[in-house]
Each structure stands twice: as C-alpha cells, then as structure tokens.
Amino acid sequence: MNERTVSTEELKNLLLASGVKPSVQRLNVLRYVIEEMNHPSVDKIYQNLLPQIPTLSKTTVYNTLKQLTEKGVINALNIDGHEIKYDFIEHAHAHFICTSCNQIYDIELDSDIYQMQSIEGHQVFNTQVNFKGICNNCKQKQKEN
Amino acid sequence: MNERTVSTEELKNLLLASGVKPSVQRLNVLRYVIEEMNHPSVDKIYQNLLPQIPTLSKTTVYNTLKQLTEKGVINALNIDGHEIKYDFIEHAHAHFICTSCNQIYDIELDSDIYQMQSIEGHQVFNTQVNFKGICNNCKQKQKEN
C-alpha cells in the first residue's frame, strides 16, 4: 500500500543525530518503521526482518523501539490495549482507528494543539490525537448488505 | 484526592439509559469509576469493591467495563501500553500523562476537534487527546536537586 525508501546513510544520520549508535539491527528496525508506513507492531517488524537478519531476537526489537521512542524518533501508539504500534515521527498527525476493521489511518489535522509546549503548567513532549469510529470502507460495506 | 458522590438512583438511570441492565456488580463498578476520578485500572476497581462484594470476580469487572465502554458511558484509556485505565465520560477533556510519575491529569481543552463527527470520510464516535511530558510536580522536584 503505502511505500517509501530511505538510504542507509539517512538512517545512520537519523540514529546518530538522536544519540543512538547505529547497528545492523537498529538500522533495519528504524528502516522498517519508516518504510512500512502502516504502523507496524513489534511482531510484524520482527517477522519481516527475520529473513534478512536470521539471528535477530525479539528482545532486540523491543529494546530498539524503546530507545527510539525515548529519543523521540518514533511514536508508540497504544491504540487497542492489546499490542503497541509504532510510527515514525515526521510531522504531527492524528490517527483514526476503525473499530470494525482495526485499520489505522493517518489523519492530517491542522490544529494548534500540536504547537503547545506546555499545558496547565505541565511540560509537553508528545501529543497524540486518536479518533475512533467506523471508517469509510466499512460504512460502504454495511450499506451493501 | 478528587471525590464526588452519586446516588444509586442516578447510577441506575445511567445504566438503563444506555441499555445496560443494572445489577449490584454493575452499579458498583460504575459508581467506582465515577467517584474515584483518578482513572482507575481494572485491578484497582476490583480490589476496592472486594470488601463490599466479596464474591466479585475480576471477569465481571472486565465484562462490565467492556460493556460500558461499548455503550459510550465510560472511556478506555490506553495510555502506557501496560494496563487500561477507565474514565467516566462527562464532558470532553484531554489527558496529560507524566512520564516520570505516571500520574494522569485531566486537561480542559477548548478545541474544536471534539466537535468533529466525521473526518476524512470516516465517522467518529470517540476522540482522545493525550499529552505526554513532565508534570509540574516532577519539574519542581527536579529543580530542588
């Protein structure tokens, strides 16, 4: 569906700039999160990298994602209370989650809440907006029946 | 900290109005979520109701919360990817989560995103805004050291 490519050089710079030492594992985890734009889960990342890195451990995937989240490179989306999905932080955007098909849609939201550095005295590092409902696709299918 | 009281009559009406048959268990679960305004977890609800309802099962708490969430009476907050917290839906408000002390603060947010009934063609039932960062309290403590 959605696709894009990032050069290894770019990935390296991204990691270095955020204070994470590049390694084959880290480069590939980050690459997958960026290129596979559909908010992959830990397991999806792990399964997809396994052919390229047969010795890969799921713990490494967890560790890397945790690090990248703390450094503010990626976003951890706690959407269904089941498993966490990851999202590259490129520009602020919201998410729409369909409660019928569980698809996650990126939503371009032009709101000033993304500019807020502090709120009610608290210092803000990260802002997430999640809409839930029935997506266009599922609504169409419902009508057909 | 925060407190309030709701009469059993009010609770009954709330349940009936949303199509949930009242029972001792359901009344008390809802009462606790409303009165204990600090976003309780399943376990906290369970532990606190146990003295009053010694036969209570955690499964019942799960079932009730699931039902109430589906009926739109309460909100399920997937905040830390660890356990789900619950919140009575009174009026739209955002949440601030301190990554240092894990405290959840209610934030009164005057934004028009709460009015959106649909977005990019998708039908919206529920809107959640989560800010993450360092809360005022923790920032003060940091300064003291």
Add this chain to the structure above:
DNA sequence: TTACTTATTTGTAATGATTACAATTATAAC
C-alpha cells in the same frame, strides 16, 4: 408456588504481549 428459560456472575485455565536477566557475541580502546 413451581418448573422452566434466560441472563449474569464466577473461577479457572489459556493466551499473548512485554520484561528480566544471564550468557554470548560484537565492537572499541589500548
């Protein structure tokens, strides 16, 4: 009431994501 049906609750076992941790391997410094 009694017999019967349906809904609710309960308890236990299973699932599955995440974490802890020690052992192994790779990288960097000297």
Add this chain to the structure above:
DNA sequence: GTTATAATTGTAATCATTACAAATAAGTAA
C-alpha cells in the same frame, strides 16, 4: 592481540486480558 565495554540473543517469568464452562440469580408462564 588482549581487555573492557556495549549490543544482542534466548529463555524464562510476569502480568493484563480473554475464553469458557459451571454455578447462580433473575425473569416468565403455568
């Protein structure tokens, strides 16, 4: 090359959540 340090791996443990069947309660008709 040897040593120290960091990263990775694999296994076992943890813990929230769910599945499911048995037990209980509530509702209904005779």
